[in-house]
Amino acid sequence: MTRIRLFEERTLEVLMQGKLASTMCHVSIGQEAVAAGVCMAMQPQDYLTSTHRGHGHLIARGGDLARMMAELMGKATGYCKGRGGSMHITDMALGHLGANGIVGGHIGIAVGAGLWSSLSQNRAVTMCLFGDGAVTEGVFHEAMNMAAVFRLPVVFVCENNQYAMSLPWSKSTPAVDFKTRAAAYALPGVDVDGQDVAAVYQAACAAADRARRGDGPTLIGAHTYRFFGHSRGDPSAYRDPEEEKRWRARDPLPLFKARALAEGWLDEDAIVRIETEARQAIDAAVAAAEAAPPAADSVAFEDVYAPSGAQQLIDKAVSA
Amino acid sequence: MTTLMFRDALRQALREEMQRDPRVFVLGEDIGRYGGAYAVTKGLLEEFGPRRVIDTPMSEGTIVGAAVGAAMVGGRPVAEIMYVDFMAYAMDQLVNQAAKIHYMFGGQINVPMVLRTQQGTGRGAGAQHSQSLEAWFTHVPGLKVIAPAIPADAKGLLKSAIRDGNPIVFLEHKGLYALKGEVPDEEYLTPIGVARVARAGDDLTLISYSRGVHVALEAADELARAGIQAEVLDLRTLKPLDIDALIASVRRTRRVVIVHEATLTGGLGAEIAARLSEALFGRLLAPVQRVAAFDVPLPANSRLEKLIVPDAARVVQAARAVLNFSPQETIS
Numbered sequence: 001m002t003r004i005r006l007f008e009e010r011t012l013e014v015l016m017q018g019k020l021a022s023t024m025c026h027v028s029i030g031q032e033a034v035a036a037g038v039c040m041a042m043q044p045q046d047y048l049t050s051t052h053r054g055h056g057h058l059i060a061r062g063g064d065l066a067r068m069m070a071e072l073m074g075k076a077t078g079y080c081k082g083r084g085g086s087m088h089i090t091d092m093a094l095g096h097l098g099a100n101g102i103v104g105g106h107i108g109i110a111v112g113a114g115l116w117s118s119l120s121q122n123r124a125v126t127m128c129l130f131g132d133g134a135v136t137e138g139v140f141h142e143a144m145n146m147a148a149v150f151r152l153p154v155v156f157v158c159e160n161n162q163y164a165m166s167l168p169w170s171k172s173t174p175a176v177d178f179k180t181r182a183a184a185y186a187l188p189g190v191d192v193d194g195q196d197v198a199a200v201y202q203a204a205c206a207a208a209d210r211a212r213r214g215d216g217p218t219l220i221g222a223h224t225y226r227f228f229g230h231s232r233g234d235p236s237a238y239r240d241p242e243e244e245k246r247w248r249a250r251d252p253l254p255l256f257k258a259r260a261l262a263e264g265w266l267d268e269d270a271i272v273r274i275e276t277e278a279r280q281a282i283d284a285a286v287a288a289a290e291a292a293p294p295a296a297d298s299v300a301f302e303d304v305y306a307p308s309g310a311q312q313l314i315d316k317a318v319s320a
Numbered sequence: 321m322t323t324l325m326f327r328d329a330l331r332q333a334l335r336e337e338m339q340r341d342p343r344v345f346v347l348g349e350d351i352g353r354y355g356g357a358y359a360v361t362k363g364l365l366e367e368f369g370p371r372r373v374i375d376t377p378m379s380e381g382t383i384v385g386a387a388v389g390a391a392m393v394g395g396r397p398v399a400e401i402m403y404v405d406f407m408a409y410a411m412d413q414l415v416n417q418a419a420k421i422h423y424m425f426g427g428q429i430n431v432p433m434v435l436r437t438q439q440g441t442g443r444g445a446g447a448q449h450s451q452s453l454e455a456w457f458t459h460v461p462g463l464k465v466i467a468p469a470i471p472a473d474a475k476g477l478l479k480s481a482i483r484d485g486n487p488i489v490f491l492e493h494k495g496l497y498a499l500k501g502e503v504p505d506e507e508y509l510t511p512i513g514v515a516r517v518a519r520a521g522d523d524l525t526l527i528s529y530s531r532g533v534h535v536a537l538e539a540a541d542e543l544a545r546a547g548i549q550a551e552v553l554d555l556r557t558l559k560p561l562d563i564d565a566l567i568a569s570v571r572r573t574r575r576v577v578i579v580h581e582a583t584l585t586g587g588l589g590a591e592i593a594a595r596l597s598e599a600l601f602g603r604l605l606a607p608v609q610r611v612a613a614f615d616v617p618l619p620a621n622s623r624l625e626k627l628i629v630p631d632a633a634r635v636v637q638a639a640r641a642v643l644n645f646s647p648q649e650t651i652s
């Protein structure tokens with residue numbers, strides 16, 4: 001969580017300095033407990049699908065900060081050779097099947113990954129993260145239904161940060177809890193405090209266990225809040241400042257810190273060490289990204305097609 | 321050689337590839353117990369079982385999406401969409417996901433999937449079940465688009481498509497499933513991206529694909545009775561286009577007519593015409609002609625339907641216009 005927070009704070013700084021290669025950049029500050037809780041519940045062979053607000057998901061899955069920052073800056077050393085940017089940041093070798101710019105577009109892909117896990121018995125669970133905006137797209141219904149009827153090992157996690165751009169969740173749908181929604185697919189639906197990393201982790205573990213047992217998908221609603229605007233230049237004028245204050249008082253980082261100290265999971269020293277290490281890692285990542293060469297012009301014209309007869313490239317990536 | 325129907329040739333391709341590679345599986349609506357709306361997958365469920373022949377719910381978007389996801393993590397899916405018209409429901413998964421993934425993610429992963437679907441007129445199936453939508457797909461970098469005209473190519477190209485490693489749209493024509501043709505007995509692959517000379521000739525070139533090839537051949541027969549030898553080229557692959565083969569033929573014949581069942585405006589014929597004009601402007605003896613469906617939806621009335629799509633008579637007429645063209649006509 002600390003790494004995600006600091007990485008994204010740095011990203012905003014770098015953005016303001018005009019060093020990002022694209023205008024597209026969505027930060028998840030305030031939502032870190034969801035990414036961390038879900039990804040901690042994953043095993044190495046598992047898959048993850050992610051969204052336009054996906055930096056946190058990749059960091060929580062173990063993504064390399066320097067390659068991430070390089071990608072944001074459009075550098076040759078970036079995860080996607082500098083042509084994907086923030087919205088498509090991805091490390092396939094980690095079973096991360098892509099951050100997606102089409103809201104809801106990856107939910108079907110998660111079903112496909114789950115389908116192949118079921119057919120090949122590869123013991124992988126797919127964690128499918130999406131925002132509340134995706135829930136009202138048509139593909140959500142198709143995907144939930146297909147995963148449910150085939151009992152696929154997929155965990156659907158709605159990172160409900162209360163807004164799809166300007167539209168509040170309560171105006172998106174009259175069915176605001178996920179238990180009710182899941183009932184339509186005869187699936188367990190779990191509503192969880194998305195500011196509480198332990199609660200998210202427990203829900204994700206239970207759902208992943210269920211999926212791995214062959215009992216099928218779970219729908220988790222992790223209720224959270226984005227502390228900043230939808231993207232740069234969005235002052236969130238559509239939000240009530242009182243509401244923002246209430247949610248900011250439930251910042252997942254201090255909440256966890258207090259709990260960890262109270263329960264004796266961590267002491268002050270350990271917390272300082274975590275923060276210092278994260279800061280150093282991010283400094284190093286920014287420095288490496290700044291020093292890296294920009295993506296060559298030729299990168300724009302490459303990789304439109306894989307070579308004919310190509311095996312799945314991820315096979316290589318995973319075994320490498 | 322064995323004489324096979326188009327649909328049986330397709331089924332042979334699926335069977336052989338499923339026997340060869342345990343990662344290959346098929347999914348779609350009514351493809352298992354029912355055997356497919358056009359009986360292409362008949363018998364596969366019995367042979368390969370429900371884990372490799374998957375009857376899905378009615379969910380075109382997620383049929384394609386699931387194929388994309390499975391392809392990314394190790395499967396070799398062949399998805400069937402019952403009618404190309406229903407691709408309107410699934411375009412995001414194909415265009416924004418399948419076609420973009422290899423590029424967008426920096427070449428980290430590829431999407432070895434085939435999307436089989438069926439299009440075209442001939443059954444009076446009406447405005448929502450008869451379209452020819454290949455231009456939707458050829459417009460998108462990252463996709464390959466195949467549209468065979470004869471059983472041998474149907475089989476050889478489907479096998480190549482399954483092995484290709486990219487997202488491939490494989491367009492069958494509903495009016496061709498019962499067409500019979502010779503199919504080699506031994507294993508073979510037909511290369512993607514290579515056109516075929518369906519009939520040789522020197523007087524003009526007729527370019528088509530899918531069922532249009534048969535319309536063009538019929539027209540060529542009629543022209544031959546008048547002593548005109550038309551060359552008929554079957555594109556077989558619509559993207560990537562075998563532009564070299566087209567240019568070579570038209571450089572020789574200097575006259576060309578393009579035939580397709582899709583509507584005229586924005587059709588693939590426009591692209592081919594532009595490319596040929598760019599390459600052969602001074603060499604052409606007449607403007608490139610297109611014979612396509614008129615720009616109207618298709619009525620659910622077989623008689624009216626026939627008025628809209630090209631037939632041999634229209635192709636002959638266009639061919640005569642090209643042959644009789646005199647440049648003075650356009651100078652006013």
Ligand SMILES: Cc1ncc(C[n+]2csc(CCOP(=O)(O)OP(=O)(O)O)c2C)c(N)n1
Binds near residue numbers: 052053
């Ligand atoms: C299909 C589609 N429609 C609209 C958009 C434009 N858009 C990008 S993000 C967004 C809001 C998404 O909200 P949500 O899913 O809740 O995710 P959040 O941004 O809150 O993380 C919109 C409307 C898009 N990218 N894709």
